[in-house]
Structures are given as C-alpha cells and as structure tokens.
Amino acid sequence: MPLLLALPLALLVFGAIMVLLMPLAVWQRVRGGSARRQARPWRVAVDVWATLLSTGLFAVFVAIAGFWWPGAWSYAALGWLAGLLVGGLGHVLTRFEAGPQVLHYTPNVWLVLALTVMIGVRVIAGVVQGWQASVNGVPWPDSGWLSHAGLLAMAALLLGHAGMYAWLLRRRMVRHLRYRGYDRSPR
Structure with a gap:
C-alpha cells in the first residue's frame, strides 16, 4: 500500500x-x-544532409499521418514554407566574422528566443490539452494550431528553418573559402 502512495508523490x-x-x-x-x-x-x-534526410523522413510520416489527421499535408507544407522564410531571415540576421581561414557566425538571439518560446508554448498547450482530454474527456481539435496537424506544422517550420539556414550557411562558407584562396569546400 505505501508503494502505491509513493508513486503519485514521486510523479508530483x-x-x-x-x-x-x-x-x-x-x-x-x-x-x-x-x-x-x-x-x-x-x-x-x-547539417545540410541531416536536415535533408530529416525532411524526407518527415514527409513519409506526414503521408502516413494524413490518413488519420485531417489537413496534415497542408499544415506541414505551410509550416515548411514558413520555416524556409524564417531560415532565410535567420541567415540575414546572423552576424558573420570572416578571418583569414575561418568564418565565425553568431545567430540572432531574438530569433533563437522566438523559436524557443514557440516550442515552449506548444509543449505547454499540448500538456494542458492532454490533461483535458484524459481527465475531462475534451476531444482534441481537428483543425487549428492545437490540432495534430498544427503540431506537424510546427515541426515542419523547425525543419524548414534548419534546412534553409544550413544551406545558406554552406553557401556563405564556400564563398568565403574560395575568396580566401582555400578550395576545401564540402562537396
């Protein structure tokens, strides 16, 4: 009996x-x-190849999820396109420092904060939503940012951001190395 009481206390x-x-x-x-x-x-x-692989696997998951979650493809596509724009914005806002053989970069703190807060808000909303669904029997919404498709849109936004940022960073680094006379660019 004490073990049964200790488990909920430990979880709390x-x-x-x-x-x-x-x-x-x-x-x-x-x-x-x-x-x-x-x-x-x-x-x-x-980074470039990992985001490409992740995007491909994500597309397969969205194709499967589309059978059960209405709007999965459209939400994921819109999220991915928004992520490409955010990744381009992130690259523009990044501060670059070119050295003789190296390129240093510092991502924009406000964009990092915005993406982190976005993830935090979605996680908290998911916990509240899960609690309401399990305790009060409130059904999960079929559309909107709180739906399963909305979660896919957020994941697609993050994937699009990472892919675009990595691709633009690669382009910038290759140009930097060629300009400095080093043609050790990744192929």
Whole structure:
C-alpha cells in the first residue's frame, strides 16, 4: 500500500522539479543557440544532409499521418514554407566574422528566443490539452494550431528553418573559402 502512495508523490515531485528547472533550460537553450560558432566545412555539410534526410523522413510520416489527421499535408507544407522564410531571415540576421581561414557566425538571439518560446508554448498547450482530454474527456481539435496537424506544422517550420539556414550557411562558407584562396569546400 505505501508503494502505491509513493508513486503519485514521486510523479508530483518530478513534475515540480521539471517546472522549476524550465526557466533555466530555456535560458541555457537561448544562450547556447545564440553563441558564436566557427563554420567548419564538415559540420555544415553534415547539417545540410541531416536536415535533408530529416525532411524526407518527415514527409513519409506526414503521408502516413494524413490518413488519420485531417489537413496534415497542408499544415506541414505551410509550416515548411514558413520555416524556409524564417531560415532565410535567420541567415540575414546572423552576424558573420570572416578571418583569414575561418568564418565565425553568431545567430540572432531574438530569433533563437522566438523559436524557443514557440516550442515552449506548444509543449505547454499540448500538456494542458492532454490533461483535458484524459481527465475531462475534451476531444482534441481537428483543425487549428492545437490540432495534430498544427503540431506537424510546427515541426515542419523547425525543419524548414534548419534546412534553409544550413544551406545558406554552406553557401556563405564556400564563398568565403574560395575568396580566401582555400578550395576545401564540402562537396
């Protein structure tokens, strides 16, 4: 019997710790996401190919999810296109520092903060929505940003942002290396 009482108490303590640590996690994410970095050719190439692979796998998932979630394709496509625009904006807002052989870049802190807050709002909304669905029997909405398709749109936005940002960073790095006389660009 005491073990049955300890489990809900442990879950409540774990939940309270997570809630208390959330601001620290957001601060660390923003701080790390807007830190100055060196554009290494191998890493930029991995980023480009990883986002391409992730986008392909995501498209397969959306195709499967489209059978059960109405609007999955349209939400995902709109989210991905918005992500491409946000990735281009992020590249424009990035500060670049060109050295003799290296290129350093610092992503815009406000864009990193905006994306982090967007994810946080969606996670909190999902938790509240899940709670209402399990406790009060409130059904999940079929459309809108709180629907399953809305979650796919957010994931697509993040994938589009990452892909466009990595591709534009690769272009910038290749031009930098060629301008400096180093043709070690990733192929």
